[in-house]
Each structure stands twice: as C-alpha cells, then as structure tokens.
Amino acid sequence: MMFQPDTARSKNRETSFDRAERLIPDSHAERNLAGAKRSVYWLDHPDKPAAQHPLLEDITTDLAVVGGGYTGLWTALIAKERDPQRDVVVLEAAECGWAASGRNGGFCEASITHGESNGEKHLPQENERLIELGDENLEELVATIERYKIDCDLTHSGMMEIATEKHQVQWLQDEAQPSDVIPSEHGPEFLDGPEARARINTPLAYAGAFHATGTVMVHPAKLAWGLKRVCLDLGVRIFEHTPVRHLRESPATQRRDGEASSVVVLDTDNGTVHANLVALATNIFPNLIRRNRLYTVPVYDYALMTEPLTDAQRAAVGWAGMEGLADLNNRFHYVRPTLDADGKFRILIGGYDAVYHFGRAMRSEYLNSEETYVKLAKHFAALFPDLDDVRFSHAWGGSIDTCSRFFSFFDRSFGGRVVYAGGFTGLGVGATRFAAKVILDLLSGERTELTELEMVRKKPIPFPPEPIAWTGVKITTAAMVRADRREGKRGLWLKAMDAVGMGFDS
Secondary structure (H helix, E strand, C coil), X not given: CCCCCCCCCCCCCCCHHHHHHHHCCHHHHHHHHCCCECCCCCCCCCCCCCCCCCCCCXXXXXXXXXXXXXXXXXXXXXXXXXXXXXXXXXXXXXXXCCCHHHHXXXXXXXXXXXXXXXXXXXXXXXXXXXXXXXXXXXXXXHHHHHHCCCCCCCECCCEEEEECCCCHHHHHHHXXXXXXXXXXXXXXEEEEHHHHHHHECCCCCCEEEEECXXXXXXXXXXXXXXXXXXXXXXXXXXXXXXCEEEEEECCCEECCCCCEECCEEEEECCCEEEEEEEEECCCCCCCCCHHHHHHCEEEEEEEEEECCCCHHHHHHHECCCCCEEEECCCCCEEEEEEECCCCCEEEEEEECCCEECHHHCCCHHHHCCHHHHHHHHHHHHHHCHHHCCCCEEEEEEEEEEECCCCCCEEEXXXXXXXXXXXXXXXXXXXXXXXHHHHHHHHHHCCCCCCCCCHHHHCCCCXXXXXXXXXXXXXXXXXXXXXXXXXXXXCCHHHHHHHHCCCCCCC
C-alpha cells in the first residue's frame, strides 16, 4: 500500500497524518503489527543485568535515594563522586531502569527547559544561562559515559526536524535564523525538501532543519544499566524490589556535641532505612510528599520498533547519519534508527497520542493501547512508503511525569533533609542529570548558583483536582488537534492556557 502526500495546500483540513489514518486500511496496520511483542524493545536485551536483592533488614545511611531510574542513579553516582566516603543507598520498587528510563526513545538533548523557546516563555530572565547550563550538562553527561566506559550505543548524530505540512516550512526557515533567544551556535541548518529527503527519504518532508549539536542518541535501557553498574562499582548499595511505603521523622536524639538531631526513616516491606538525607526520584509514581501530587499528571506515550530492515530497505530509506527525527505538529512523533545486538538496522516511531486517564490513574493495562499502535503503524507507512512490508517486532507504552511548564521542578521538606525532583515531561534523558546536581546542592544546605535559580525556587502551576483536570486535558487535546488542522493557529483556549502559564512552546 503506497501512501502519497497531499500536494494541495490545506487550511482547516486534514493533516498528513489525518489523511494517512483515513486512507491506509486498518488491515494494513494490523498485518504489520501481527506478531509484535507487547513488551519494551530496549528492555528485551541479552545484556540486562540481574536484579539486586531486596532490603531485608534495618540499615542506616548518609543518603537514601528513592527510585532507580535516571534521576536516582545520577544522584547516587554524583554523590559518590563528590564524596567517595559518603554512604549512599538506592531503593528501587522494581528494577533499575524498568519504567520511563528504559522505555523512552533515547533522545538525549541539551535543553533542560524542554526547548529554548519554552524556557523563554517561562523563565525569560535566566533562559540564556539555562541554555548554557544545559550545554554544560550534556558535555558532562557524555564525558561520564566515556570515563566509565558505559556501553549505551552513544551516537553523536544530532537530529532533524521536518515540516510535514507546507505551512511549517516557514517555521523551519525562521528557526534557522539566529536570534536573541537562540544564538547562531544553537541554530540548525535549514534544508529544502530535496536536501531533507536526501538525508532521510520520506515524502512527507517538505523541508528540514538539521541540528548537528545539542542532541545525542542512546540506548535508554543500557544507559540505566550502565549507571547502575557504575554506582555499584563506586560502593553504592542498591536494593531492588524494595518499594518505600512511608517517610517519617525519628524522634530527636542528643548528640555528643550537645545538639539534638533526628533522621528520616524510610519504611519498606521488609526493612527500615534511617537516613540523614533523602533524595526522592520517583518520577510519576505517587509522591511520598503528598503536597507534590497535584503538580504532575501521568500521560501515557506509546512506541513501535520495526523488525530488522534488509539491505535494500535500508538503502531505500537512506538515513546514513543515524540522526533522530521529529515533526513539528502539536501531537508530534519522535522517530529514530538503531542498530540491534547483531548490527541490524531498525526504526522506532513513537509519540502522537498522549493519553490521560481520569483520576490520574496508573494501571498495567494502560501500558498498551492497540488503537494507538494502529495509528502509529499507519503514520509509519505514510512516512516511509518504501518500507511497506516492514513488520514491527515490539510495541509498548509508558507514563510520562507531565507538569504544567514541561520541565523539572524541585521541593524541599523535612527541614531540607528531603528533596524531590520531577516533572521532566518526556525530556528527562539528559535533564535528569542536571536535576541530580540540583538535588545534591539543595541537600547540602549551601547556597550555590543552582539553588538560586528561579527554575529551582519556583514551582509550576499545579493541576486542578478531578473532574476539572480530566475535562481540561480533553479540551486542550481537542484544541491542539484543531491548531494542527489550522496551520498551527492557536485558538482561544490555547491562548488562555498560554496566558496563565500552562501553555507549551517547544
């Protein structure tokens, strides 16, 4: 089934992906999905490490880290680098990297504000410095991977944005022009249609913008496993299958210097941890500090991975640069190539649908969405009609910790001895390392450049309780669909959300 893009200019009409959903039969998508495992491709790997044993006793530690994803593992690793004598414990409810850290697309970006323009909207006074800090963070992240020889398929390939609608070409041309917000060294190279398609052969590319810097690609699960290995090598104690149920403060006790002090107690199913300091890196899972629960909502995102392409199929699609790929729609896709353990070329496609369930519900059955899988398979066929017969080997989903400003926020509690970070909204592969540095600075009790950032001191607007939250998400989703069909023009609802600080501009 060969899909061809619409050559007519459309206003308030179908997008290219609307048209794909209408014209490509469900049976075509279902055929290519037949036999696909409903499991995470990245986690289905022979290098997956054995789990650490759970906590089965009462222990004490200098620093307890709750959560074994990127945020928690980076916090533990950097804590040991800063002070090798510090005792650090990581408590993970399942296994390190099993949730968002092992399910994402592997785009590791420099931005810590979900895009420079989004940072300008929310933090205009310090956005220029945040761009610099994001660049520094990515450089340090890559240096850490190389220093510890973490095998995570690190690729300095950059990424390309494509205009899948004719009106978006001007957006890319504007983006390629230096500005006060985005200086020339951050600006992309504009590519006309033939130039873009010479890089990645998709008929939907009316133009492209190639970002040579600012993004590296990784195998997300192998990065998490590599961080786990380094933590263990540095002396971090990791306990998996150890959910933390409660936080509480122990009664104050008299120290030898005459000062009274207390510790934070973490209750697990089969043991207790007494910690001087605690870092909460629980992502979207129910926050142990209840007041923070209104700041995030779980939004489910889905992805497909193809079976290995033949040499002829690889030649047909091009993609010699191995760069990441994204489109410019409100409901955007992220697409990337990867090489499997045998060196075979595969393609991942994810995004577009972002599904919120009433009551902030999180359930195992939400990890799959057959309706979204069919959509993504159709969109893949529209992007790559030359890969008509390519089947998918894996289909999976996961929840994103979405906050109203689309980048991380921080919270201190228990007199500053407990610090939480979350709200990465899908761009946490790189930003979690920056958050780990902030967490440790806040726990130190000292004033640093990072602790004084408005980004760190200011929280996003919380989401309202139900049923207002569910209604608001549905209205916003419908408004984004309309905007995509109206050449990006934002209606009254989206403009209102922008005005109150809950809009997004990436």
